[in-house]
Amino acid sequence: MNERGRVGMICLIVAESSLFAVFVVAYLFYIGKSLNGPYPKDVLELPIFNTVCLLSSSITIAVALRALRTGAARRSGVWLLVTIVLGAVFLAGTAREWYRLIVGHGLTIGTNLFGTTFYSLVGLHASHVIVGLAILSLLCVFAFSGTLRKHPERAEIASWYWHFVDGVWIVVFTVVYLVGR
Amino acid sequence: MSVLSDTMASRRGAGAHRPLLAVLHEWVVTVDHKRLGIMYVVSGLVFLVVAGLEASAIRLQLAWSGLHIVPPGTFNQLFTMHGTTMVFLVGIPIVFGFGNYLVPLMIGARDLAFPRLNAFGFWIFLFGGLLLHFSFLGGEGLYGGGAAPAIGWFAYAPLTERAFTPGNATDYWNLALLVAGVGTVATAVNMITTILTMRGPGMTLGRMPVFVWEIATISWLTLIILPPLTAAQIMLLLDRFLGAHFFDTQAGASAVMWQHFFWFFGHPEVYILMLPGFGFASEIIPVFSRKVLFGYATLVAASAGIGLVGMSTWAHHMFVVGMGSTLNAAFAASTMLVAVPTGVKIFNWLGTMYGGKIRFGTPMLFCCAFLFQFLCAGLTGIMLAVAPFNWQLTDSYFVVAHFHFVLIGALVFTIFGAIYYWFPKVTGRMLSERLGRWHFWLFVIGFNITFLTMHVPGMLGMPRRIYTYPADRSWEIWNLVVTLGLPLQMVGILIFVINIVISLRRGAPAGDDPWDAWTLEWATTSPPPAYNFDVVPVVSSRRPLWDLKHPDDPDGPHE
Amino acid sequence: MLIRLMLRLACRLLLLATTVTIFTTSPATAGDNGAVQTPSIFAPASTPAFAIRELALIVLGITGVIFLVVAGLTVYALMRFRRRRDDDGREPPQVYGSPQIELAWTVVPILIVVVLFLVTARYIFAIEGRPQSPEALEVTIVGHQWWWEIRYPKLRIVTANELHVPVSDPAHPTPTFITLQSADVIHSFWIPQLAGKMDVIPNKTNRIWIDPQTPGGYVGQCAEYCGLQHAGMLLIVAVQSKEDFAKWAAQQQAPARNDAEVQAGRELFSSLSCINCHAVRGTKANGVFGPDLTHLMSRRTIGAGMIQNTPGNIRSWIDDPASLKPGALMPAMKLSRDDLDKVTAYLLALR
16 A cells, blocks of 8 residues: 555655646746746846745655654654744744735736746745645645654655755755855 | 446346446445446546547548538637547546456556555546546637637647737646546556555566556556646746746746656657557557467566657657757757667567467457557657757648557557457456457557548648638648548447447346456456455466466466 | 458668658749749758768668668567467467566667767757858848848848848858847747758747758748638748858848839838838938848738739738738738828839
């Protein structure tokens, strides 16, 4: 049974990677091709805090899983909660950044090629964070209710999705904030 | 017992007649891979008829120059819907439908890994198909052809941008396929997981039937190459609804980028369609030649090779885009390279028939025609791989002839063969051989009249997707002959449908193993019970039933 | 079963015969009298098309041999190994494979592919890499929905839909280099007898060259689906002797005629929205969305090759273009009969 879940999740991650790869390719191809501003170097600031939050959430979910495997369902629930909070902080940070860009700099998805590729790539990632948070919330509820203790492997499979989302962020961060700026 | 055998038992006068509503309900809520497989194939065949009617209208309009059978706008919708329907709503569901039905049976499993995901995949595909066809009713309604898309099945940008195609037609195309694509990815996940984790006792990867290997190959291909289409469609959605500029050339974007993304999907997609056809041939030809498949390992390796190399050939659809000589040469090279594993398979089948005792039942007739027609298709493919020759032939009727040779001449023919071959297993009844022969002969003659001839106007300079053509280019006679092949094909299909309907009620009982075959699906009843096998057989070779029938000379030591 | 195989082979031979016929017969060209002009890719008149035909014959030769060998083997296998009526029902010897045979039938195709690729690459670079010579005529063609804008930058000529080029002497070539651009969606420029096609893409500039060696008329049309009237975007190439071309160019360079009889029509034309889209050199009409009309009557067709350029058709076109070419982007001008007559008379004077 676990085997199926694992293989299935790997397949899903392969497909999602392919999806993201195309948006990354579009982003890279359109670097420097906007006909008008604002341009990345004018408006982008490195989202260090956000990144730290998101990447540490990978650590916290690993801690949660370890707790679960030793049977400490409540403790794993707490660590899952921490993971969710970190993910939510990341989303809030993204929202704040978008507000600054849209209202402060007038950069929307329709402004230029930079706007188009930026919002779509970061937005695609953010939508996956939202789905991930939904999954984590479910896990959290089941952890506290005690059901999850009987199926720690399912939590592991779900955590792979979350690690994938974090991994994608590393790529997005590099492409958008380092290479593209 | 499955619903089918229940219904048939009741028809044989066993008594209790089950109410129609109860039967329908069972089918709608089913998660059984066999019923979902049947539903996929039946839906695909229905869409085949719809798209065939669209093709008929196209051919009537083009039978001579200057005809007014349909207005230009409607013609453009017809070829768009015809191509889109055939690729996404006929080819994909039928091959994955067969995969659905056969894979668990062939590997000794009781169902797919994720039965509910399987059902989800089917219903979302059906929803997408219906959404696409709803476009005929949207907009101005039926008489004006509605808002059916008229952008070509590959929907090149920037024609698809709002500036050039206002209204919702493009959105129907976009959303319907986006949604159906999700279902295809789900099915691919299901297939891979099943094949990797649910094989029966003794069923190593190296003992699986070739058809299962083909399904495995197309599944991992799907995971990699379908999301790029989804991505491009999301980009198009963003362009059309949120004012993004992914393909807006006036904002500095690249129109060619859509083509790269689309064909990165589009080319492997045709391998996804074709490989299961090879799988059908690899099951039917050995059984009807009474010989084991020649060179199992190389054939399987060739499939993997096609999948891999096939992902590097996409821009041979773009030789005239102006990519530059280096890229043109590179893609010519990879395209020619992929022809090697593809062509080698023909030799495997020839080697299988060689030294055999060939029985020409209907499934084998279709596979024989497939061999010749696929050879033709592959060779015209080589011609198209030669980039400078491609500069003349691309976007002309030569290409249309080529890909119809692949998709009908090879794929549809093997699908027909597969239906005649496995219909007995699915329903417990044989299809009529006599009607089958009528179907075959009418269709093969009609097909060749149409599509062999079609190469000629292409070489005489006739481009694709034109609703009419000038009278002074001597294209008329060729177009007329092309159209004349149509009635034969239509009657052939009609006979096929009649065969199915009649045989469902009055076909000869099939028994477990009517063809004296060797793979696991023939080791259970026809139709199989819901749980597939009473006891899952233990296998020790690629042909478990051969071992049972020939205990003195099992396959194991030879493999 | 023999019948089946014979039928199939008959089909193939029919195709072969047809194809051979196409190669060896050269179609009529130069249709001043409206003779049939078959734009066959096997009736080339210009170096790129000659080169492609050469390559095509090589490829057809190779694939032809492969077809005969493989189809022959298949026919043989099907006939020789069919089950006989007096069959004893025993299974034939099971042969599982043969590493040597399988290696051979992999290596041989790879070798064929390598040879084919090397030949192909040579032609790719030779055709695409041809440098532009100083004697070359330069033309810029802009694809529109659904007509062709044709400019000769150095000659200061602007026309539409009919491309005139001087004939090229193989000993001293005077090719024409064409720059291709698009004003809206993707089109494709294809004159089969002169060269392979090249796409016309917005925000991208493509180049193609031709050097037609026989005077006459050559036809082609747009080869990339571009919307409603994709079928109505025909191309006419008139290859003329150097003297004739010079005469044509001089006539095209002249500003528009200013005949007194059509004064009323000209004034009406200039006051209507016509001038928003069309240009007539020497007047204040300098629109760029529609074809240049300065020498409209020097062209044989209107509507991008779809309609004969006759007074009646000009009149119908101005009145309602969609009646002649459904979907044409020019709106119906909704002129009164009198105004329509005047404007028509004016346009008919633009020789």
